[in-house]
Amino acid sequence: MATAVITGGNDGIGRALADTYLERGHQVLVIGRDRGKGQAFLDAATGHGAGDRARFLQADLSLVTENKRALAWITRTYPSIDVLVLGARYHRSNRVETAEGFESNFALYYLSRFLLSHGLVGPLSRAPHPVILNFGGAGQTGPVRWDDLQLRRDYPGTGALGHSAKLCDLLGVSFIRIHHDTPVRYVLNHPGVVATSFAGEYDQATATQVERLKTIGKTTAQAVAQILPYLDDPPARLTAVLEGERVPTDTGAFDPAEATRLHEITRKLLAE
Ligand SMILES: NC(=O)c1ccc[n+]([C@@H]2O[C@H](COP(=O)([O-])OP(=O)(O)OC[C@H]3O[C@@H](n4cnc5c(N)ncnc54)[C@H](OP(=O)(O)O)[C@@H]3O)[C@@H](O)[C@H]2O)c1
DSSP states (O other), X not given: OOEEEEETTTSHHHHHHHHHHHHTTOEEEEEESOHHHHHHHHHHHHHTTOGGGEEEEEOOTTSHHHHHHHHHHHHHHOSOOSEEEEOOOOEESSOOBOTTSXXXXXXXXXXXXXXXXXXXXXXXXXXXXXXXXXXXXXXXXOOOOTTOTTOOXXXXXXXXXXHHHHHHHHHHHHXXXXXXXXXXXXXXXXXXXXXXXXXXXXXXXXXXXHHHHHHHSBOHHHHHHHHHHHXXXXXXXXXXXXXXXXEOSSSGGGOHHHHHHHHHHHHHHHHO
């Protein structure tokens, strides 16, 4: 039976993908912090006769220790993984550091995805056609702040998500270079505006914008329909997709030298 592991699967696009893979007969693991939402996912799966294939793992993925705990549990539980979806995010209008001292978006949107991508390459490699979906910037975001990766100066609010998404693009580039001898394919997706929970803590002005985005965004079903073909049949080792359209990855946005630089900085940070 095929297996899908989905961070951010409690809400939004992640939840829609979890439901899609359950309907297809996969076993699906959703990872999130909120046990109530996790139980709602399990109850809905049971209601559709798929309760035996659905699991929820409670974890705060903004913490390195929690990612390591999740990795140990996942590798013990699933010998092979066909689909890994990296969708957990939490916007903050004001800069916050985790208990481990990392800027919160950097920790959840980038470091967690780094740890889970590289940490699950073993079980992914045992699947016939493994794929990772990371909601990166698909080349649409600005440059890396090399001298301030954790946004200590001029914290950009909503822009913090975009900065992490840029780091995820570079993560995809270095992942396929490092794991070139595995069958794992990496898809970076920018879905455009989608009406989801927009998990986060917003100042008043941003909260108003977010409420508006919820009224104009595409549905999660539309977002899933735009990305599924690339997950079912990834056209390259690394694919970037913007609202359903493939974008080139041989551009400066996916610079291999920058990707290597970020990989080395990240390894050092985690070693410390
Ligand atoms: N929606 C859009 O318009 C849009 C646009 C561009 C890119 N994207 C990207 O698409 C992906 C999915 O977004 P979405 O809008 O569908 O998500 P969403 O509705 O905002 O949900 C985010 C999920 O992340 C989980 N989460 C938050 N903090 C967590 C933590 N510390 N540890 C573990 N899980 C945590 C939440 O679950 P719990 O409450 O259980 O923790 C929630 O299920 C994200 O990467 C997002 O940046 C979305």
